[in-house]
Amino acid sequence: MTKIDWYILRKLIGTFIYSLMILLVISVVIDITEKVDDFIKYRISLHDVIVDYYFGFIPHIAALLFPLFIFISVIFFTSKMAYRTEIIAILASGVSFRRFLRPYWVGAFLFGGILWLANYWVVPNANRIRTTFENTRIRTPDDQQSQYDRTSRIDSFTYVTFGTYDPNYKSGSNFSLEKVNGQQIIMKLKADRITWDSTAKAWRLDYVSVRTMNGLKENWSSRQDSMLKIPLVPKDLLEVKNLQEAMTTPDLRKYIKRESIRGSEGLNTYWVEYYRRTSAAAAVVILTLIGGIIAAKKTRGGSGLHLAVGIVISASYIILMQFTTVFSVKADLNPLLAVWIPNFLFGALALYLYRRAPK
Secondary structure, eight states: OOHHHHHHHHHHHHHHHHHHHHHHHHHHHHHHHHHHHHHHHTTOOHHHHIIIIIHHHHHHHHHHHHHHHHHHHHHHHHHHHHHTTHHHHHHHTTOOHHHHTHHHHHHHHHHHHHHHHIIIIIHHHHHHHHHHHIIIIISOGGGSOOEEEEEEEOSSSEEEEEEEEETTTTEEEEEEEEEEETTEEEEEEEEEEEEEETTTTEEEEEEEEEEEEETTEEEEEEEEEEEEOOSOOGGGGOOOTTGGGGSOHHHHHHHHHHHHHHTOSOTHHHHHHHHHHHHHHHHHHHHHHHHHHHHTSOOTTHHHHHHHHHHHHHHHHHHHHHHHHHHHHHHOOOHHHHHHHHHHHHHHHHHHHHHHSOO
8 A cells, every 4th residue: 555545545535424424414304304293293302312213313324325425425536536637647657547446445345344344233233223213202002003814833833823913912813823743733722812921921812722633533622711832922923114124134144044934924025134234335345446437537527527427326226226125025036136136237337447447
């Protein structure tokens, strides 16, 4: 790393921090205008809003737009260097364009590593603060709607079905539990009503009937009530919005594994979040190189033209990412492929631009 490399790297870091602060302020102001009615309606104090919500919201929005912050920052300071003919002087001194991009590589991997670590641990914890505030302070209990005909697999051999389940009262009706051995049902339990007993940490069953099958032999029994302990608690039956964003990567991996065993649907949403945390860090590297290559060429339009091109590329990346992730969640596209398609395409664009750049 020479003085020129450190000069460019300082420019990258300084411009990024400056643009990050500006865009975060804009994002917070926009979010406040959207939620101010809720804050007033539920009489939430300013201290609670700042500490319990925006301490979680700011890391969330910063991580979400992190690659684009980097991209715009690179476009901005590199374009100014090109306008002042600093890049021409660097290349004219015998430095190759490949060598000129070294500080961009260093900055890209530095910020990519920061985003990767943040997405794995810091941002999920911040999202937990934000989502907890939204679910407990803004949304009312009536937001949890009753569920119908919900079936879950709680282990390799056991399935439970709720005919109806009310998460507000932690109770349901027409409950059944089946134990399966291969292709055969070996036990089936039915209850007219099921209620969570928070003291016993178990489910209370009313009007219970049990059938057990052993080959051609079948036994049937019934009882007025019973207690049932199974690895299923009321919070597992809650439909929490954006739950995947509030889990650290190890927790998210365990959750996906557990829900896969239970046969839960809609796991592509969680897989997309799991893979996105790595692909976002890779996007930082790719977009940094694209920005450096595009803005290094001096044009008549100056910084304005470079920023316009940068905005178009940023919008294209966001649209493509939204399209592929929605296609994965709604149309069962492979989640790993969905989050990496934009990186593959923009990586190819970076390679094309580099080959056409003056050496």
